[in-house]
Amino acid sequence: MExxxxxxxxVHAQLLTQSxxxxxxxxxxxxxxxxxxxxxxxxxxPGTLPVINRRAVEYVIMTGLAVNCEINEHTFFDRKNYPYPxxxxxxxxxxxxxxxxxxxxxxxxxxxxxxxxxxxxxHLEEDVAKMMHIHEPTGESYSLIDVNRSSVPLMETxxxxxxxxxxxxxxxxxxxxxxxxxxxxxxxxxxxxxxxxDANVSIxxxxxxxxxxxxxxxxxxxxxSVARAIQFEVERQIKVLEQGGRxxxxxxxxxxxxxxxxxxxSKEVASDYRYFPExxxxxxxxSREQVNTLRKALPxxxxxxxxxxxxxxxxxAYDARQLTATRAMAQFFERTVGGNKGRAKAVSxxxxxxxxxxxxxxxxxxxxxxxxxxxxxxxxxxxMIELVDAGTISSTQAKAVFDEVFTTGxxxxxxxxxxxxxxxxxxxxxxxxxxxxxxxxPQAVADYKAGKDTAMKFLVGQVMKLSKGKANPGxxxxxxxxxxxxxxx
Amino acid sequence: xxxSREDVKHVASLVxxxxxxxxxxxxxxxxxxxxxxxxxxxELNTDAVQPTSHAVPLSSVMREDKSRDPMPKQDVLKNxxxxxxxxxxxxxVLEES
Numbered sequence: 001m002e003x004x005x006x007x008x009x010x011v012h013a014q015l016l017t018q019s020x021x022x023x024x025x026x027x028x029x030x031x032x033x034x035x036x037x038x039x040x041x042x043x044x045x046p047g048t049l050p051v052i053n054r055r056a057v058e059y060v061i062m063t064g065l066a067v068n069c070e071i072n073e074h075t076f077f078d079r080k081n082y083p084y085p086x087x088x089x090x091x092x093x094x095x096x097x098x099x100x101x102x103x104x105x106x107x108x109x110x111x112x113x114x115x116x117x118x119x120x121x122x123h124l125e126e127d128v129a130k131m132m133h134i135h136e137p138t139g140e141s142y143s144l145i146d147v148n149r150s151s152v153p154l155m156e157t158x159x160x161x162x163x164x165x166x167x168x169x170x171x172x173x174x175x176x177x178x179x180x181x182x183x184x185x186x187x188x189x190x191x192x193x194x195x196x197x198d199a200n201v202s203i204x205x206x207x208x209x210x211x212x213x214x215x216x217x218x219x220x221x222x223x224x225s226v227a228r229a230i231q232f233e234v235e236r237q238i239k240v241l242e243q244g245g246r247x248x249x250x251x252x253x254x255x256x257x258x259x260x261x262x263x264x265x266s267k268e269v270a271s272d273y274r275y276f277p278e279x280x281x282x283x284x285x286x287s288r289e290q291v292n293t294l295r296k297a298l299p300x301x302x303x304x305x306x307x308x309x310x311x312x313x314x315x316x317a318y319d320a321r322q323l324t325a326t327r328a329m330a331q332f333f334e335r336t337v338g339g340n341k342g343r344a345k346a347v348s349x350x351x352x353x354x355x356x357x358x359x360x361x362x363x364x365x366x367x368x369x370x371x372x373x374x375x376x377x378x379x380x381x382x383x384m385i386e387l388v389d390a391g392t393i394s395s396t397q398a399k400a401v402f403d404e405v406f407t408t409g410x411x412x413x414x415x416x417x418x419x420x421x422x423x424x425x426x427x428x429x430x431x432x433x434x435x436x437x438x439x440x441x442p443q444a445v446a447d448y449k450a451g452k453d454t455a456m457k458f459l460v461g462q463v464m465k466l467s468k469g470k471a472n473p474g475x476x477x478x479x480x481x482x483x484x485x486x487x488x489x
Numbered sequence: 490x491x492x493s494r495e496d497v498k499h500v501a502s503l504v505x506x507x508x509x510x511x512x513x514x515x516x517x518x519x520x521x522x523x524x525x526x527x528x529x530x531x532e533l534n535t536d537a538v539q540p541t542s543h544a545v546p547l548s549s550v551m552r553e554d555k556s557r558d559p560m561p562k563q564d565v566l567k568n569x570x571x572x573x574x575x576x577x578x579x580x581x582v583l584e585e586s
Contacts, residue, residue: 018556045568052552076543
């Protein structure tokens with residue numbers, strides 16, 4: 001039987017606010033020592049009251065607008081009740097019937113065609129404390145809690161079950177990540193846990209319109225792992241069904257090292273969250289004016305930017321996609337090109353091949369570097385293009401020079417001078433060197449006269465050697481050939 | 490709407506309250522009574538009425554995104570049932586599979 005895969009994704013992204021969701025504790029918990037970003041509110045002390053962080057609400061509205069959602073005018077928070085030690089209050093403040101944003105979509109480019117994936121809802125909630133589970137060799141088990149992460153603003157984006165392959169899921173995540181980074185609402189870093197994805201995976205006979213029992217897969221820490229976990233899960237489900245089994249609706253955890261999913265039904269009982277409107281927080285009214293103001297303030301989004309780069313700079317689709325991977329990269333490209341649109345493709349080549357290679361090796365991104373460094377690189381790339389165009393240095397030398405620009409921050413012209421790299425393109429100097437080479441290698445000259453082509457190559461090599469590699473090879477070829485031909489006469 | 494003994498026990502376990510059989514009996518009666526009172530709302534036609542989420546006439550109360558110094562760590566840990574290093578220590582609630 002032919003099977004169809006059905007995938008829906010739930011993404012939790014931490015928002016880049018200065019303070020937490022419902023209290024004024026700093027939200028920068030990542031590198032903080034345990035329990036040092038905590039106050040009575042996020043510690044769930046009796047008698048404390050939460051207050052909504054305005055920026056977090058704005059960030060969810062912005063995200064909603066960026067993925068074509070409607071923004072609910074009337075919304076409120078709910079209590080989601082469940083007893084677990086990572087929740088200090090015994091409940092999580094979340095949103096249930098009235099999310100801030102709903103009914104959106106994103107277009108993906110999959111194998112040459114456009115695939116639209118629906119976004120059911122985007123709501124705002126709070127993150128939970130971090131737990132470490134300790135298992136002593138004595139058999140004793142307990143958990144340690146760090147409350148720092150408790151109540152960091154968390155935005156949950158739920159997709160429609162519209163994806164049909166692990167690759168579509170991977171693209172959906174990559175695109176959502178890039179949008180969140182572009183509008184600056186989240187670092188969207190999966191490895192650091194500021195962007196987490198749960199995948200709902202089911203299969204059904206091709207052509208069927210009902211959904212199969214779905215399995216929720218968790219614990220993936222990269223977009224690649226998400227694709228792998230889904231692939232594994234699809235194959236597992238097909239095997240179960242084809243052997244006459246039944247898919248159990250359950251939660252399974254992805255085990256990266258073993259490349260498989262395992263059931264997580266330990267003592268879990270059916271969830272009974274008893275949601276009800278959060279009495280400690282008055283409802284939110286989001287005015288249409290506020291929505292319009294935020295819409296106008298949105299930066300150019302990746303898709304629009306890519307199309308503009310193709311139109312305005314006549315770049316191929318591949319270049320445009322690479323250059324718009326991050327907002328910082330796109331800005332760097334534009335500042336480097338400046339008003340000189342004719343140079344756009346050359347700049348793009350430098351960024352995509354050389355700069356990207358150096359950044360990848362340094363495991364950094366453009367926006368990890370200070371403004372002054374970016375300025376040096378911009379100037380550097382422009383100078384490199386000019387130096388190569390003028391024949392001052394070869395393109396191979398240029399790459400080595402740019403390595404140096406990248407690591408030392410020096411200007412290319414200075415490096416070229418310092419290293420004495422400049423090519424010798426002065427004809428009279430070259431002629432002198434060629435005369436020396438001819439005088440020193442009478443046998444090769446004789447071979448050339450006798451019609452041996454390899455002799456020419458040998459003599460070019462000798463000229464390059466005499467010039468310490470600085471002779472302009474194109475000029476040497478022409479001049480040497482002319483000289484040798486005249487000797488034949 | 491009458492609650493069964495099982496309903497009462499389920500709700501009690503969700504909110505982590507230990508109840509004796511005698512208490513289950515009393516609560517079953519009392520809670521059923523309360524729910525029956527709400528049933529009387531069904532007599533009204535509420536088709537055109539928005540569900541009420543909050544009774545206080547306030548909306549959109551928010552704070553600016555500014556952080557303040559958090560509590561000193563020793564105060565954070567003061568009320569913890571048990572601590573280990575700078576962490577709060579608790580019993581295992583769910584075994585990780």
